[in-house]
Amino acid sequence: MEEQKVSIVIADYSKSPGPRYCRQGDDSGEDFYHKVLNEKFKNAFEQKLELEVNLDGPDGYASSFLDEAFGNLVFDFGLENVQSRIIIVSNEEPEWIEMIEKETYVQWEIRRKDKQNPTKTIDHEAWWRFNFANNSTERQIWINKN
Template sequence: MELIKINLAKDFSKTPGSRYEKEGKFSGELFRKTILAPAIKEAIKNNNKVEINLDGTAGYGTSFLEEIFGGLIREDKISYVELKKRLSIISEEEDYLLEDIEADMLDAKNDIND
């Protein structure tokens, strides 16, 4: 099983922006559509995993993170179960983000199932 590594600060931006592309540069929507969703879809297809490292940025707005992780479920139609199997998230600088992201994914899962 291969590990696809994504370092958000190096592979996208040290200054992540807001939720939507229309709101400015380096949006969560852009990151999800161009980097994260394709990596997850490739991992599913090839039975691999994706590791995303969130460290090294100037910080995150909650809407950015909700868009990339909740958006994988809502917009890209990737199941919560599949994400939990394929996705590993590193956040040593701000470890509370892991709980926030889990909540975002669960909320998106529940929205889809309602």
């Protein structure tokens, strides 16, 4: 039987996740999004698979780490696409699921519609974004370092 989902375990990325931006410290939300989440989500999205993100395992999180990582995903792919493909697992701290789904998703969708670009604190390689005009994903450097 064909596997219907792919997964990311954040503990594989870092045991001690850091702050919001790359310039603020190691293993930041911005870094996690650009190195892991963006590419994995794009692949799952194109293959019509679900992406399970497991938050269990690390020492803990700052709200800003999760907000920046999942918020950028909504900004680049849109709320509907993210909600239909992402499953967040957090058995150790279910509070984070509530924060991400009820606050981060909604607030970043507003930012996307208002065209309030996220801050990039270093130069990143090209990353994926959903183009709503032609219903496809495109890869380029969308925002330069602020």
